[in-house]
Amino acid sequence: MKLYSTNNKDLRVSFEEAVFNSLPQDKGLYMPVEIPQLDPLFIKNIQQYSLQEIAFTVANALIGDDIPREDLKNIVEDAINFDAPVKFLDSTTAVLELFHGPSYAFKDFGARFMSRVMGYFAKDGDQLLDVLVATSGDTGGAVALGFLGVAGTRVTILYPKGKVSKVQEEQLTTNGQNIRALEVDGTFDDCQALVKQAFNDQELNQQLRLTSANSINIARLIPQTFYYFWAYAQLKSQGINEVVFTVPSGNFGNIGAGLLAYKLGLPVKHFVAGTNVNDVVPRFLQSGSYDPKPSIQTLANAMDVGNPSNWVRIQDLFAHNLDDLRALISSYTYTDEQTKVAMQELYDKYNYIACPHTAIAYMAAEAFKKDFPGEYASVFLSTAHPCKFPDGIEASIFEHVTYPKGATELAEKPKLAHDLKVSYEEFKTYLLDNK
Numbered sequence: 001m002k003l004y005s006t007n008n009k010d011l012r013v014s015f016e017e018a019v020f021n022s023l024p025q026d027k028g029l030y031m032p033v034e035i036p037q038l039d040p041l042f043i044k045n046i047q048q049y050s051l052q053e054i055a056f057t058v059a060n061a062l063i064g065d066d067i068p069r070e071d072l073k074n075i076v077e078d079a080i081n082f083d084a085p086v087k088f089l090d091s092t093t094a095v096l097e098l099f100h101g102p103s104y105a106f107k108d109f110g111a112r113f114m115s116r117v118m119g120y121f122a123k124d125g126d127q128l129l130d131v132l133v134a135t136s137g138d139t140g141g142a143v144a145l146g147f148l149g150v151a152g153t154r155v156t157i158l159y160p161k162g163k164v165s166k167v168q169e170e171q172l173t174t175n176g177q178n179i180r181a182l183e184v185d186g187t188f189d190d191c192q193a194l195v196k197q198a199f200n201d202q203e204l205n206q207q208l209r210l211t212s213a214n215s216i217n218i219a220r221l222i223p224q225t226f227y228y229f230w231a232y233a234q235l236k237s238q239g240i241n242e243v244v245f246t247v248p249s250g251n252f253g254n255i256g257a258g259l260l261a262y263k264l265g266l267p268v269k270h271f272v273a274g275t276n277v278n279d280v281v282p283r284f285l286q287s288g289s290y291d292p293k294p295s296i297q298t299l300a301n302a303m304d305v306g307n308p309s310n311w312v313r314i315q316d317l318f319a320h321n322l323d324d325l326r327a328l329i330s331s332y333t334y335t336d337e338q339t340k341v342a343m344q345e346l347y348d349k350y351n352y353i354a355c356p357h358t359a360i361a362y363m364a365a366e367a368f369k370k371d372f373p374g375e376y377a378s379v380f381l382s383t384a385h386p387c388k389f390p391d392g393i394e395a396s397i398f399e400h401v402t403y404p405k406g407a408t409e410l411a412e413k414p415k416l417a418h419d420l421k422v423s424y425e426e427f428k429t430y431l432l433d434n435k
């Protein structure tokens with residue numbers, strides 16, 4: 001796979017380079033020069049394959065030239081070692097559950113695959129790969145558990161003290177091995193600023209091989225296409241061929257992967273993006289003008305994004321043609337009050353407990369069905385297990401949440417975290433003293 005930058009179509013970099021840089025220097029995003037078409041027979045018979053077989057076929061079509069077949073197979077099988085089941089709530093509405101991985105959120109797909117790809121490429125180098133990541137909750141857990149035990153890598157996670165949920169904090173701080181957690185006496189923005197400064201620090205970069213686990217990394221996007229194919233396979237095995245996917249969106253990486261799957265040949269009827277009041281994209285689709293804004297805090301906090309970093313990629317995928325985008329993507333926006341009502345409705349009607357992000361997708365799916373009725377399965381994506389969001393869910397519902405077995409075990413492990421003030425000097429000293 002060769003990649004260009006959305007800011008420079010003449011640029012050509014290898015997959016390996018794109019993985020380690022995350023971003024081109026011109027601050028565009030990497031995009032594949034060619035998007036291969038999957039064999040129509042594969043799509044026609046897709047219900048015969050397992051998730052891992054499907055994942056390998058898709059990955060091989062994209063990066064088969066960069067990683068030999070057997071190695072890629074091992075990476076896929078090691079990374080995608082949990083299911084993503086489609087569960088029907090009624091005859092036409094289903095939820096695609098993406099939270100059965102180690103951090104109970106869909107980011108496990110991206111983080112686990114990327115960590116193994118980085119570990120694979122890093123093998124030749126003699127220097128340890130130091131991954132720095134700031135998190136407001138979900139990303140850090142997926143990256144920590146994704147990189148845990150991956151040879152040749154070490155992860156340092158900065159998280160804001162007292163501002164992540166219990167399960168999230170336990171996922172960050174109970175790992176040991178090659179994972180270090182820094183509990184920062186500040187906000188998520190402070191954490192992000194410290195990490196950014198480290199990447200720009202020449203002296204530090206001379207001593208350490210720093211890399212980011214950024215959500216716009218191409219190695220996180222690719223594995224997120226897998227579950228769209230797998231969902232389609234599950235529907236096909238039930239005789240369903242028409243599907244509309246609804247995706248709760250923040251940075252638009254998840255839905256971006258769905259659109260990449262579509263470009264690879266997955267027959268999807270329509271995509272729907274559900275957002276919270278951070279509605280830059282819904283406004284754009286309506287008006288045609290893109291106006292990023294400072295983010296607003298909501299119950300669905302993993303979607304509190306004022307300037308979605310993957311949107312450029314989606315624009316690029318459709319050659320900036322607004323009519324083509326509108327023909328394939330719809331979007332709906334919801335307030336916290338509406339999100340609470342939706343969580344209650346899911347619980348009362350289907351006995352289903354959804355996290356706030358998932359509830360937004362549910363509402364958007366229902367809205368689209370009402371606006372465009374038809375003979376299709378409406379599948380909304382559940383991006384996280386409700387146990388991660390005790391503050392976002394009414395207590396009367398939350399008390400019925402069943403914790404995954406692993407989450408109860410985590411609670412018994414000792415917390416390993418290093419306290420850090422919002423001080424770049426202190427952060428740098430920590431990194432250099434603990435090489």
Ligand SMILES: *Cc1c(COP(=O)(O)O)cnc(C)c1O
Nearest residue numbers: 138250251252253254302383384
């Ligand atoms: C990250 C995240 C999202 C948003 O996904 P994007 O790819 O940024 O659009 C939605 N829900 C949960 C639970 C998340 O962690």
